[in-house]
Amino acid sequence: MDDLRELYQQVILDHNRNPRNFRELPNATKRVDGYNPLCGDHYTVFLEMDGDVIKDVGFTGNGCAISKSSASVMTTSVKGKHIAEAERMFETFHRLVTGEPAGLNEAELGRLAAFSGVSEFPARVKCATLAWHTLHNALQGEEEVVTTE
Amino acid sequence: MSTLTAAATAYDVERIRGDFPILGRDVHGKRLVYLDNAATTQKPRAVIDRIVRYYSEENSNVHRGVHMLSEVATAAYEASRTTVKRFLNARDEKEIVFTRGTTEGINLVAASWGRRHVKRDHEVLITAIEHHSNIVPWQLMCEETGAHLRVVPVNDAGEIVIEEFARLLGPRTKIAAFGHASNALGTINPVKRMTAMAHAAGAVVLIDGAQGVPHLNVDVQDLDCEFYAFSGHKVYGPTGIGVLYGKREVLEEMPPYQGGGDMILSVTFEKTTYNALPYKFEAGTPNIAGAIGLGTALEYVEAIGLPNVAAHEHDLLRYATALLKEIPGLRIIGNAAEKASVISFTLDGVHPHDIGTVLDQQGIAIRTGHHCAQPLMMRFNVPATGRASFGLYNTREEAEALVAGLHRTIEVFR
Numbered sequence: 001m002d003d004l005r006e007l008y009q010q011v012i013l014d015h016n017r018n019p020r021n022f023r024e025l026p027n028a029t030k031r032v033d034g035y036n037p038l039c040g041d042h043y044t045v046f047l048e049m050d051g052d053v054i055k056d057v058g059f060t061g062n063g064c065a066i067s068k069s070s071a072s073v074m075t076t077s078v079k080g081k082h083i084a085e086a087e088r089m090f091e092t093f094h095r096l097v098t099g100e101p102a103g104l105n106e107a108e109l110g111r112l113a114a115f116s117g118v119s120e121f122p123a124r125v126k127c128a129t130l131a132w133h134t135l136h137n138a139l140q141g142e143e144e145v146v147t148t149e
Numbered sequence: 150m151s152t153l154t155a156a157a158t159a160y161d162v163e164r165i166r167g168d169f170p171i172l173g174r175d176v177h178g179k180r181l182v183y184l185d186n187a188a189t190t191q192k193p194r195a196v197i198d199r200i201v202r203y204y205s206e207e208n209s210n211v212h213r214g215v216h217m218l219s220e221v222a223t224a225a226y227e228a229s230r231t232t233v234k235r236f237l238n239a240r241d242e243k244e245i246v247f248t249r250g251t252t253e254g255i256n257l258v259a260a261s262w263g264r265r266h267v268k269r270d271h272e273v274l275i276t277a278i279e280h281h282s283n284i285v286p287w288q289l290m291c292e293e294t295g296a297h298l299r300v301v302p303v304n305d306a307g308e309i310v311i312e313e314f315a316r317l318l319g320p321r322t323k324i325a326a327f328g329h330a331s332n333a334l335g336t337i338n339p340v341k342r343m344t345a346m347a348h349a350a351g352a353v354v355l356i357d358g359a360q361g362v363p364h365l366n367v368d369v370q371d372l373d374c375e376f377y378a379f380s381g382h383k384v385y386g387p388t389g390i391g392v393l394y395g396k397r398e399v400l401e402e403m404p405p406y407q408g409g410g411d412m413i414l415s416v417t418f419e420k421t422t423y424n425a426l427p428y429k430f431e432a433g434t435p436n437i438a439g440a441i442g443l444g445t446a447l448e449y450v451e452a453i454g455l456p457n458v459a460a461h462e463h464d465l466l467r468y469a470t471a472l473l474k475e476i477p478g479l480r481i482i483g484n485a486a487e488k489a490s491v492i493s494f495t496l497d498g499v500h501p502h503d504i505g506t507v508l509d510q511q512g513i514a515i516r517t518g519h520h521c522a523q524p525l526m527m528r529f530n531v532p533a534t535g536r537a538s539f540g541l542y543n544t545r546e547e548a549e550a551l552v553a554g555l556h557r558t559i560e561v562f563r
Contacts, residue, residue: 003177004510008503008561017498039502040519040532062532064502065562121506 003120008065011114015069020076025058030141034061034134036126041067045134052083059131066115066124071131073111083139090132097128160461165453166542168193179512182547187332187360187491187538188516189382192446196386199445203438211437212411212428226437229444230427233392236447237377238368243426244400246393247440251359252282254378254393255326257406257430258355259286262376265404266353267323269295274317274325274352276301276309277528280332281521283357287326296323303528307334307483314343318350325352329361333520333536334483335466335491337365344374353399359383363540364462364489366455375399381439385541386446390439393430400426407432450541458541462490465539469548476555482529490539493520496555499562501535507558513551 025046034043041063048056057075062068074093078086093112095104099119106113118128166172169191174181183191203225209218211226233245248254267273273287277300284298291298299322301314309327318325325347330337340361344354355376361367362379369377376399381390395403405412405423409432414422423429450458469492473479478497496504505517516536519526526532537551 004507004561007506013562038518040523040526041502042532064500066503068500124502124506127502 003117006117007121007124009114009117011073011111012065012069015072016065019059019068019072021058021079022060022072023058024060025056027056028058030138032134032138034130034137036063036067036130039064039127041127041130043067043071043131043134045071045131045138047135047138054078054081054083054086057135063130064124064127066118066127067130070115070128073114074131074135077110077112078135086139087136090136093132094129097125160453160457162461162542162544166544168195168449169542170194170197172542176512176514177510182511182513182550184537184539184543184547184551185514185516186363186540186543187383187520187536189388190363190385190540191542192387192442193385193449195449196442196445200387200438200442203441208438210434222437225441225444226435229440232444232447236362236367236451237392237394238370239394240370241397244369244394244397246395246400246427246430247435248378248391248393249389249436250380250382250391251357251378252286252380252391254376254391255283255355255357256286257393258324258376258378258395259290261403261406261430262353262399263287263290263294263324265402267291267294267296270321271296271323272299272319272321273297274299274301274314274322274347276314276327276338277303278307278309278331278334278336278522278525279326279328280357280359281523282359283326283328284524297321300524301327303336303525306485307331307336307529308485309336309338309343311339311343315346318347318352320351322347322350322352324355326355326357328357328359329367330364330489330491331483331522331525332360332491333522333525333534334485334493335488335538336483336485337361337487337489339487340374341372344372348373360489360491363450364455364459366459369394381443381446384443384446385449386443387436387439390436390443392443397426400430405429405432409433411435453541461541462539462543465543465545465548466490466492468545469537469539469551472548472552473555476552476559478559479555482531482534491536492538493534493536495531495534496558499558501533503562504535504555504558507561508551508554511550511554511557513554515551 028046029049030047043061046058059071097118171191207221209222211223230242230245299317347354354374356374358377358379363384375396377394382388412432480495482493501517518533
């Protein structure tokens with residue numbers, strides 16, 4: 001059960017049970033859907049941008065504990081951050097969950113470190129990164145970016 | 150009591166397990182408990198050995214050349230066709246077309262039969278519990294022809310609403326396509342009755358037998374369907390091989406599906422004459438080893454006896470269902486009166502993927518997700534389910550291991 005406890009750390013269980021920023025943003029400037037067609041996970045990420053700064057971020061949708069808690073921790077981590085900073089976090093996070101510790105900045109990780117156990121479960125990497133890929137697309141203005149209002 | 154003992158000794162599951170090398174291996178340090186048989190089944194040593202023997206001693210192309218190996222390979226390939234014919238109780242080997250699997254069989258019918266017979270404003274009737282492979286080929290065909298797809302709803306137990314099936318069958322219905330058993334819920338459909346109803350309305354019938362052949366006795370003459378498709382790998386045979394049964398007179402007048410070698414009688418640049426059945430539908434070098442392995446797999450199942458397999462699996466289904474129902478927060482999706490040994494379920498507060506990961510750590514393999522039946526998942530308002538599916542080598546102890554695994558899952562997420 002050790003690998004399991006390592007995967008499902010308290011931070012993950014907590015954010016799965018009580019996801020933060022789990023709401024649509026009334027003043028969203030960007031809204032992007034992220035799907036995992038293989039497993040049916042689906043999230044929508046809402047962004048309210050102030051220039052290049054993420055003023056507010058929210059998400060809605062459904063998926064496993066890993067994908068939902070990852071989306072939740074992501075929102076708490078990138079809120080108030082500059083686009084470049086958020087993108088760097090995604091890179092760091094990606095290295096963490098794919099088990100490439102080279103150049104991993106521990107201090108930068110914060111709560112994201114709770115996902116270190118994912119690297120032992122290759123099938124779950126896509127769960128952990130779904131919301132981040134969605135955020136990345138929203139920030140880059142790629143894919144289907146729908147502006148509300 | 151004596152009959153119970155007799156039944157128990159007649160079905161020697163431990164001896165059967167000994168026929169499957171993979172069941173002896175460990176996963177994450179635990180003995181493998183394989184409960185993903187609706188996705189694919191494990192292979193008995195007889196099938197593995199037969200494929201090795203083919204490649205070691207008989208490998209050659211079929212229906213070509215006069216050399217000895219070609220004759221041996223052709224004889225083995227065609228002997229498998231005869232085994233399939235017997236297994237399905239078809240009238241004629243010409244009615245047995247080797248395909249890559251169920252999906253290719255359905256695509257073949259949609260493309261070949263559909264292109265010839267389905268026109269604008271005709272209708273194709275399917276049901277709400279179909280696998281994507283019995284939905285998407287028809288959608289593609291409808292887009293091309295301007296025909297319409299009609300869908301028979303299911304009730305809360307996961308059974309086809311037969312009155313709706315009757316209502317939706319009409320003069321425009323050209324073909325009705327439905328599963329023998331549902332991969333996602335286990336529901337066994339009344340296919341003989343549905344076939345008769347469709348025929349009365351003037352429609353042709355295709356049965357998706359991917360989940361039927363491993364569990365149910367199939368007699369295509371008794372069913373009277375025009376087409377029956379299944380996959381080898383779900384009935385203890387290799388992947389990449391399947392069968393499309395078609396009534397001879399229906400196959401005769403269908404155009405070829407793919408062009409190439411083996412499906413022709415003569416080729417000139419002015420005109421090509423197609424080969425006779427079933428070769429007209431077997432363009433290119435077929436999966437020879439796969440077909441031979443499939444024949445061996447069907448013989449293996451025949452030797453145990455499908456009625457014995459069905460009885461064993463039904464016992465596991467009842468036993469596991471009763472145990473699972475005692476787990477707090479567990480909901481079984483699909484409670485049809487007639488079910489194959491498939492149990493789809495959700496657990497309050499735990500997503501199926503997380504269940505799958507926790508069980509995997511205990512060596513237990515189940516399927517999690519939408520089971521290639523997204524419309525059905527929507528019908529039951531769940532994004533995904535966990536699915537345990539039992540095969541002829543599973544045991545009551547393995548059902549108990551599943552239950553213990555689910556209790557540990559609840560502990561992790563409490």
